[in-house]
Amino acid sequence: MKFYKDHYEVVIIGGALAGLSAALQLQAKGVKDILILEKHNLPGGLATSYVRGGVEIEATLHEMMSIGTKEDRLKVGAFFDEMGVDIDWLTVPEAYRFVETTKGIDITLHSGFKRMSHEIERQYPGWGRKVYEFMKLCNRVYDSMNILSVTPMSKVQMLLKHPDFVKTVGYTASEVMATFDFPQDVVDILTPYWIYVGNPMSSLPFTIYAFLMADYFRGGSYVCRKFSHEMSMKLERKAEENGAQIEFRQEVEKILVKDGKVYGVRTKRGDEIHCDYVISGAYPNKVYTQMIEPLSEVPEGAVKMINGRRLSVCPVSVMVLLDASAKDLGIKDYNVFSGDTMDTDAIWENYKTKGPYRYITSICLNLANPECTPEDRCQFSITALPLSDPFLDVKEEDYPALKRKIAKDMIDQYEKTTGVNIHDHILEIEVSTPVTIAHYVGAWKGCIYGYSHSIDDHAVARLQMKEEDHYIDGLEFAGAFAISGNGMGPAVTNGRAAAKAVLDDRAKKEAAGKGNGAKGNAEKKGGAAS
Amino acid sequence: MIGKGSLKVKGFLKDVGGASRVTKMRRELIQNASAQPKPGDPIRALADALHPGPQEFCVTQIREASPTSKTFRFEPVNGHVPVFQAGQYANFYLTIGQSVLTRPYTISSAPFEARLEKPYFEVTIRGNVPYLVPDYFFEHVHEGDTITASLPFGTFYYEPLRDAGKAIALAGGSGITPFVSMAKEITKGTLDLDLTILYGSVKHTDIVCGEELAAAAEACPRVKVVNIMSDDGDWEGEKGFVTTELIRKYASELCGEDGDVSYFFCGPLAMFRAVSKSMEELHVPARRFRHDVMAQPSNVRQIPGFPEELIGTTFQITVKRGIHEDVIPAKADEPVAMALERAGIPIDAHCRGGECGFCRSQLLSGDIFVSPIGDGRRAMDKEMGWFHACSAYPVSDLTVKIPIL
Numbered sequence: 039m040k041f042y043k044d045h046y047e048v049v050i051i052g053g054a055l056a057g058l059s060a061a062l063q064l065q066a067k068g069v070k071d072i073l074i075l076e077k078h079n080l081p082g083g084l085a086t087s088y089v090r091g092g093v094e095i096e097a098t099l100h101e102m103m104s105i106g107t108k109e110d111r112l113k114v115g116a117f118f119d120e121m122g123v124d125i126d127w128l129t130v131p132e133a134y135r136f137v138e139t140t141k142g143i144d145i146t147l148h149s150g151f152k153r154m155s156h157e158i159e160r161q162y163p164g165w166g167r168k169v170y171e172f173m174k175l176c177n178r179v180y181d182s183m184n185i186l187s188v189t190p191m192s193k194v195q196m197l198l199k200h201p202d203f204v205k206t207v208g209y210t211a212s213e214v215m216a217t218f219d220f221p222q223d224v225v226d227i228l229t230p231y232w233i234y235v236g237n238p239m240s241s242l243p244f245t246i247y248a249f250l251m252a253d254y255f256r257g258g259s260y261v262c263r264k265f266s267h268e269m270s271m272k273l274e275r276k277a278e279e280n281g282a283q284i285e286f287r288q289e290v291e292k293i294l295v296k297d298g299k300v301y302g303v304r305t306k307r308g309d310e311i312h313c314d315y316v317i318s319g320a321y322p323n324k325v326y327t328q329m330i331e332p333l334s335e336v337p338e339g340a341v342k343m344i345n346g347r348r349l350s351v352c353p354v355s356v357m358v359l360l361d362a363s364a365k366d367l368g369i370k371d372y373n374v375f376s377g378d379t380m381d382t383d384a385i386w387e388n389y390k391t392k393g394p395y396r397y398i399t400s401i402c403l404n405l406a407n408p409e410c411t412p413e414d415r416c417q418f419s420i421t422a423l424p425l426s427d428p429f430l431d432v433k434e435e436d437y438p439a440l441k442r443k444i445a446k447d448m449i450d451q452y453e454k455t456t457g458v459n460i461h462d463h464i465l466e467i468e469v470s471t472p473v474t475i476a477h478y479v480g481a482w483k484g485c486i487y488g489y490s491h492s493i494d495d496h497a498v499a500r501l502q503m504k505e506e507d508h509y510i511d512g513l514e515f516a517g518a519f520a521i522s523g524n525g526m527g528p529a530v531t532n533g534r535a536a537a538k539a540v541l542d543d544r545a546k547k548e549a550a551g552k553g554n555g556a557k558g559n560a561e562k563k564g565g566a567a568s
Numbered sequence: 569m570i571g572k573g574s575l576k577v578k579g580f581l582k583d584v585g586g587a588s589r590v591t592k593m594r595r596e597l598i599q600n601a602s603a604q605p606k607p608g609d610p611i612r613a614l615a616d617a618l619h620p621g622p623q624e625f626c627v628t629q630i631r632e633a634s635p636t637s638k639t640f641r642f643e644p645v646n647g648h649v650p651v652f653q654a655g656q657y658a659n660f661y662l663t664i665g666q667s668v669l670t671r672p673y674t675i676s677s678a679p680f681e682a683r684l685e686k687p688y689f690e691v692t693i694r695g696n697v698p699y700l701v702p703d704y705f706f707e708h709v710h711e712g713d714t715i716t717a718s719l720p721f722g723t724f725y726y727e728p729l730r731d732a733g734k735a736i737a738l739a740g741g742s743g744i745t746p747f748v749s750m751a752k753e754i755t756k757g758t759l760d761l762d763l764t765i766l767y768g769s770v771k772h773t774d775i776v777c778g779e780e781l782a783a784a785a786e787a788c789p790r791v792k793v794v795n796i797m798s799d800d801g802d803w804e805g806e807k808g809f810v811t812t813e814l815i816r817k818y819a820s821e822l823c824g825e826d827g828d829v830s831y832f833f834c835g836p837l838a839m840f841r842a843v844s845k846s847m848e849e850l851h852v853p854a855r856r857f858r859h860d861v862m863a864q865p866s867n868v869r870q871i872p873g874f875p876e877e878l879i880g881t882t883f884q885i886t887v888k889r890g891i892h893e894d895v896i897p898a899k900a901d902e903p904v905a906m907a908l909e910r911a912g913i914p915i916d917a918h919c920r921g922g923e924c925g926f927c928r929s930q931l932l933s934g935d936i937f938v939s940p941i942g943d944g945r946r947a948m949d950k951e952m953g954w955f956h957a958c959s960a961y962p963v964s965d966l967t968v969k970i971p972i973l
Contacts, residue, residue, distance in 0.1 A: 040890075041889055041890025041892050041972045042891065079925070080925075080928060087946055088925075089923070089925070089946060090723065092944075094946050193587075197584060201575065204587065205575050205576070205580075205586065206577060206583075207586040207587050208583070208585060208589045208590055209577050209583075209586065213578075214577055217576070217577055264947045264948045264951070265946070265947070267946050267947075267948045268948045271948045271949070271952055272948075275952060283890070283891070285890055285971065285972055286971045287916075287971035287973065288972065307972065307973075309972075323606075323609075324609070326605070327605045327606060328607050333605075336605070339598075341602075341604070341605050342598050342599065342601040342602070345602045345603070345604070345606065346597045346599075346601030347598070361853065361854055361855045426611055429610075429611055429614075430611065434617045434650070434651050435683065437614065438651060442729055445729055461729075464730040464855060465854060465855040467727060472611050473611055473614050473615045476612040476614075477616075477618070477619050482612075483611045483612070484611045493590060493593065494590070494593040494594055494597045495594055495597060496590040496591075496593070496594060498590060498591075499587075499590045499591040499593070499594035499595075500594070502591050503595065506595075
């Protein structure tokens with residue numbers, strides 16, 4: 039029985055947001071011969087949901103960034119529009135409520151630079167204006183980053199047109215924020231989102247921090263009416279309509295390489311499929327140490343790259359369906375960041391343990407999507423983002439108890455902070471850890487955040503070193519471990535970037551092929567067959 | 569004031585050198601790193617240990633669990649028995665002729681037995697129960713055979729973060745098996761729960777795992793077993809059905825009037841309907857009543873809304889796997905998964921009740937009837953025509969796409 043064609047132009051490993059976006063971007067530029075192989079039995083990777091007791095539960099999406107309003111579409115929203123992917127976005131009501139229990143900070147911020155600075159001004163008179171200026175700086179860096187990531191220009195031009203971007207790019211979030219002389223409480227209030235990029239402020243590039251702050255506070259954040267599975271399904275449907283072949287339950291075990299050039303993949307099932315390009319949703323760590331066949335094709339530089347870079351955080355979440363409405367339970371906020379400190383270095387150390395975690399984030403989806411459960415129910419989750427280290431030595435026998443302990447600690451902490459009773463209302467409960475992630479999507483060490491956004495692995499440096507980070511001809515990467523890093527918005531951007539790399543390479547080879555009077559494609563096919 | 573163009577972080581020269589500086593830092597980070605590949609991923613290894621997928625097991629013991637049921641013991645051939653929770657199930661892959669069928673059975677042994685020096689797990693199966701391939705285990709499985717199974721699955725287990733520390737099990741027929749596992753685990757001291765099992769049978773000879781249950785109750789005061797016979801004149805214990813009154817009586821005995829108690833149900837559909845009514849009468853909150861996956865009844869007339877006029881009709885299903893296509897017959901009164909299995913096309917159905925989603929498939933054309941019993945589809949899947957093959961029935965010719973297995 040023959041389930042696959044002999045050859046595809048592009049094989050995409052992983053039908054998550056990055057892989058699907060890569061497919062759409064390729065299709066928009068005329069590449070139609072695409073095969074997507076997904077390990078799980080549904081698309082989207084972590085952008086997914088599950089059903090318990092007849093109720094659908096969101097698995098991961100807290101807040102989709104880079105969507106923007108219909109009038110002010112941001113990068114990802116505009117891409118979906120352009121691709122004809124029509125998602126029913128619901129606006130998240132607030133940016134966040136932040137509760138710091140040691141100093142007694144409790145403030146809720148909404149999107150809109152003016153609005154949020156007024157909200158800070160009310161509690162910290164005299165600082166609203168400076169917060170506004172700070173947000174405007176973030177916004178200028180944000181705009182510059184969006185332009186510069188797709189438009190090359192000279193250093194002088196960059197300095198003239200994007201001075202704030204250029205002048206802040208070499209500094210950490212803490213360093214730039216220090217120039218504003220904010221009181222510590224205000225610094226704390228502007229810090230909560232750090233965890234969405236998984237690196238302490240003292241080594242997080244300001245560029246990344248600014249991108250995050252401007253994006254969320256300018257465009258707001260969004261969830262899909264029918265859970266993140268809606269986004270995944272609509273991307274998948276579109277890619278399929280455009281002619282891609284998508285196969286589920288197909289884990290790719292090997293990427294076949296000869297003379298430094300990709301020529302195919304082999305699935306766990308044993309199918310060998312040939313192609314010109316592979317876009318990998320599997321981690322470089324896995325690809326360069328396990329998947330490339332033969333491993334002798336892996337250059338030393340690739341191994342040094344994965345060894346040198348540090349993995350970022352991975353989530354532990356407790357997801358519950360509660361037996362009363364959010365209102366009846368006293369849950370008033372969509373999103374609460376809380377903890378006993380906002381010292382991100384201290385939290386980082388704490389995240390190297392098995393908990394209790396000092397900094398957690400909670401989401402009550404009903405506050406953004408009231409119809410996501412029956413009226414007298416609500417769905418609620420609490421997440422902390424430890425490193426994978428504390429899970430490396432867990433024994434199979436001890437795992438269920440560890441999961442329960444982590445979940446209980448997080449629920450206890452949320453209850454203590456907000457006075458809301460969760461324990462006595464649980465109808466359904468699931469706890470996910472890096473192990474859960476590793477099981478479902480196969481992410482390396484369960485780490486969904488890719489490599490740390492640290493100053494010595496800066497996204498801008500990644501962009502500048504794109505060529506030297508490229509080790510095998512025809513192999514591109516699309517996932518949290520790619521240039522733009524983690525998050526569902528950046529996943530889309532990473533996918534598009536991988537597609538662009540394929541398109542550029544294809545154009546280059548076609549031009550060269552024409553120059554030589556030979557067809558690039560024919561040469562490649564010859565290689566694959568040998 | 570810091571306005572556009574006038575920003576100063578640490579001085580102009582240092583500020584504008586930022587991009588070169590971070591690139592230099594990154595280049596050094598990579599250049600100074602070890603060139604030794606580190607292929608291990610202990611977290612994926614743990615995930616694989618917890619969810620090993622299909623493995624080979626040897627049938628090391630078959631023993632009678634009642635005059636009409638048998639307990640089958642399985643020891644791993646090469647792999648191991650993964651950690652599971654009492655109440656979860658194993659999915660068996662049975663080869664019958666050219667077909668590979670999957671069948672789920674609750675694990676009746678206790679989790680601690682899978683951690684013994686010679687680890688094993690057991691399932692207990694009743695013969696002559698009209699359920700897909702009723703007597704396969706009785707007729708085809710012998711001691712010394714190897715069989716493929718995957719475990720654990722299912723969400724029907726005691727969860728201390730959610731459930732009350734005192735529980736009443738409501739069991740009918742072979743639905744006793746998850747509670748046998750729980751009772752044994754409680755006896756071992758590794759499940760912190762007080763459990764009263766109300767077990768309904770027709771005659772005392774129908775009691776499944778009676779000896780093991782009695783032994784557990786004998787060994788541990790936290791386990792109590794009450795057998796209830798619906799049609800057994802000689803029976804000296806409780807008689808009749810598992811009624812509201814009976815449940816009230818034993819709940820009150822377990823934890824007093826209005827005590828916090830969780831109810832766990834496993835048994836046939838008719839009993840489920842009666843017990844659900846009792847739960848209402850007893851004002852049991854939703855979170856205190858849990859039930860196992862209900863298998864789709866083999867008599868489709870029991871499924872609410874089933875288009876009975878189609879019974880006896882046969883349709884055609886065009887089945888796409890990758891670029892390959894098969895055309896197979898499909899009876900209107902059998903789920904799509906069964907038509908696939910009859911045709912020798914593997915479909916990895918697990919729970920057989922519509923809930924777990926392992927057999928998620930894509931409907932490309934035609935119409936299906938989806939059983940409302942345990943419909944576990946996601947909203948977007950419903951809207952876009954994805955369905956769970958174990959609980960969807962053809963009502964016209966269909967074209968479907970399923971995974972290549």
